[in-house]
Amino acid sequence: MIDHESVVLPAPPYAGCGSAMILRDRLAIDRTRLANERTLLAWMRTALMTLVSGITLIKLFEGVIAMELLGGILVPLSLFMAAWGALRYRQTRLSIANTLGDADSA
DSSP, X not given: OOOTTTOOOOSGGGGGGOTTOOHHHHHHHHHHHHHXXXXXXXXXXXXXXXXXXXXXXXXXXXXXXXXXXXXXXXHHHHHHHXXXXXXXXHHHHHHHHHHHTOGGGO
């Protein structure tokens, strides 16, 4: 049986946390970082689908003003979504790094 208190993991991602951390704490940090990355990917996926939808509406319904207008709204909205997602990812990443006290991951 593995003694979780004595398992030694690579130090760089947890450099500022000291030696008092146990495996459970380190795994929680990894889960938090991975969740932040998944959230970024979800924002990017949503932005890409909004962009594609906007372009499709503009090209597919040429001559229909309402659809072209909706497509014209969706295209810049998708760029805003991508920028917002990237900003939130960076803010959360920095917040995690500041909480842990390790500047290497920021």
